[in-house]
Amino acid sequence: MGLVQWLKGQLLCHLVICYGFFVSGLLINLLQICTLPLWPINKQLARRINCKLGYSLTSQSVALLEWWSGTEVTLYTDPENYRLYGKENAIVVLNHNFEIDFLCGWTFCDRFGVLGASKCLAKKELSYLPVIGWMWYFLEMVFIKRKWEEDKRNFVQSLQNLRDYPENFWVSHQSTSQLFLLHCEGTRFTEEKHRVSMEVAEKKSLPKLKHHLLPRTKGFWVAVQNLRGTVAAVYCCTLNFRNNETPTLLGVLNGEKYHPDLYVRRIPLESIPEDEAECSAWLHKLYQEKDKFQEDYSQTGCFPGPKVTPPCRPWALINWLGWTCLLLYPLCLLLVQLVNSGSILSILATVAFCAAVSVGVRWMIGQTEIKRSSSYGVPLNNK
Ligand SMILES: CC/C=C\C/C=C\C/C=C\C/C=C\C/C=C\C/C=C\CCC(=O)SCCNC(=O)CCNC(=O)[C@H](O)C(C)(C)COP(=O)(O)OP(=O)(O)OC[C@H]1O[C@@H](n2cnc3c(N)ncnc32)[C@H](O)[C@@H]1OP(=O)(O)O
Numbered sequence: 001m002g003l004v005q006w007l008k009g010q011l012l013c014h015l016v017i018c019y020g021f022f023v024s025g026l027l028i029n030l031l032q033i034c035t036l037p038l039w040p041i042n043k044q045l046a047r048r049i050n051c052k053l054g055y056s057l058t059s060q061s062v063a064l065l066e067w068w069s070g071t072e073v074t075l076y077t078d079p080e081n082y083r084l085y086g087k088e089n090a091i092v093v094l095n096h097n098f099e100i101d102f103l104c105g106w107t108f109c110d111r112f113g114v115l116g117a118s119k120c121l122a123k124k125e126l127s128y129l130p131v132i133g134w135m136w137y138f139l140e141m142v143f144i145k146r147k148w149e150e151d152k153r154n155f156v157q158s159l160q161n162l163r164d165y166p167e168n169f170w171v172s173h174q175s176t177s178q179l180f181l182l183h184c185e186g187t188r189f190t191e192e193k194h195r196v197s198m199e200v201a202e203k204k205s206l207p208k209l210k211h212h213l214l215p216r217t218k219g220f221w222v223a224v225q226n227l228r229g230t231v232a233a234v235y236c237c238t239l240n241f242r243n244n245e246t247p248t249l250l251g252v253l254n255g256e257k258y259h260p261d262l263y264v265r266r267i268p269l270e271s272i273p274e275d276e277a278e279c280s281a282w283l284h285k286l287y288q289e290k291d292k293f294q295e296d297y298s299q300t301g302c303f304p305g306p307k308v309t310p311p312c313r314p315w316a317l318i319n320w321l322g323w324t325c326l327l328l329y330p331l332c333l334l335l336v337q338l339v340n341s342g343s344i345l346s347i348l349a350t351v352a353f354c355a356a357v358s359v360g361v362r363w364m365i366g367q368t369e370i371k372r373s374s375s376y377g378v379p380l381n382n383k
């Protein structure tokens with residue numbers, strides 16, 4: 001193991017990274033709060049500012065994946081469609097098997113210049129996450145409790161809000177579109193959830209899936225209906241990792257390199273049925289196709305279609321280095337002052353602060369772990 005790789009595994013490096021992420025995150029949240037008075041006066045400007053602030057936080061984890069862990073992403077897609085990515089609004093349908101699938105999604109978004117504005121249908125619990133969840137609140141992320149009767153009004157309203165989201169605003173990053181991510185399975189894949197959902201499939205006389213949970217169809221149908229005229233296509237995305245890698249966020253922090261492969265098929269929105277039952281059947285068929293792609297991938301190690309690596313852009317790294325320098329300078333000054341003062345109390349307070357930051361970020365990383373996945377989709381307790 002080389003020196004650099006050894007350094008990447010050291011707690012001190014992790015503390016510095018976590019400190020930078022957490023403190024910059026709190027500052028970004030503070031700046032987002034400062035935009036509140038702007039919303040009633042100029043909503044679009046407030047949104048633009050919040051997208052840039054969101055980019056500044058989210059892209060730090062993209063930099064961690066790309067530059068710290070050296071992870072290399074590969075896209076399998078039709079070259080004709082490739083030129084449209086980042087230039088049109090789309091609904092993304094993605095499998096939910098991996099602890100860092102959201103991070104891979106962000107990386108692709110960054111490469112197509114749409115990271116700042118992209119959204120997701122997310123479980124309500126994520127809105128309470130410090131820093132990240134608070135940031136999403138200002139980015140108008142769509143949160144649901146995963147109970148349709150309670151969700152439907154807010155869900156439709158949140159989708160309608162996205163219809164006039166500002167476009168063509170990212171001068172330096174050339175973002176002209178936004179993606180809306182839907183994990184139709186509704187929760188992450190576990191053996192038990194898979195068994196239960198296949199019992200549901202059997203009752204509904206639907207073919208069994210091997211690599212996916214049975215998709216929940218209501219959210220997809222409502223999203224398609226409410227975003228007609230706003231989004232141009234559905235991107236059917238299937239993600240897997242080479243060599244049976246089981247990536248984790250802690251692994252990324254430790255500098256482990258992963259090899260995600262993403263297969264993207266572009267489906268024009270007009271081809272998706274408007275009727276709820278037909279749309280639901282269409283989605284079930286889509287998941288049967290996705291399941292076949294995953295099965296083939298497990299046999300051959302690749303998806304169909306030509307491979308392309310979308311070029312990596314420097315903004316995420318520049319932003320990350322900028323925040324790190326800005327925040328390390330006062331930290332170093334403080335540490336020097338502390339040592340000079342010789343005050344045990346101040347030293348203890350600083351150690352306690354660093355420990356709190358590290359425990360806080362470790363807890364957030366824990367939220368990405370599949371072993372801590374909710375019990376949603378298993379019997380007895382459907383939440
Ligand atoms: C070119 C670039 C390409 C790619 C870039 C890729 C991606 C990046 C894009 C954007 C990134 C942006 C941001 C991402 C950032 C971070 C966030 C990351 C992740 C957060 C994700 C989550 O939080 S996932 C959890 C929340 N999301 C969802 O739940 C969505 C899916 N669910 C739905 O849509 C549901 O329909 C619903 C929640 C809206 C409503 O659910 P409900 O169950 O109430 O109703 P349904 O009608 O859907 O379901 C009821 C029927 O289901 C049957 N049933 C019962 N048990 C099960 C079971 N275990 N499995 C399956 N089905 C079951 C039940 O029988 C009912 O059937 P009926 O016939 O009676 O209706």
Ligand SMILES: CCCCCCCCCCCCCCCC(=O)OC[C@@H](O)COP(=O)(O)O
Nearest residue numbers: 021060061064102187188364365368373374376
């Ligand atoms: C430089 C940055 C270093 C530190 C990075 C810390 C980043 C923490 C980011 C936390 C973001 C959490 C997003 C988690 C998304 C996710 O995967 O949610 C799961 C849900 O879909 C389904 O939940 P479940 O039903 O429990 O399976």
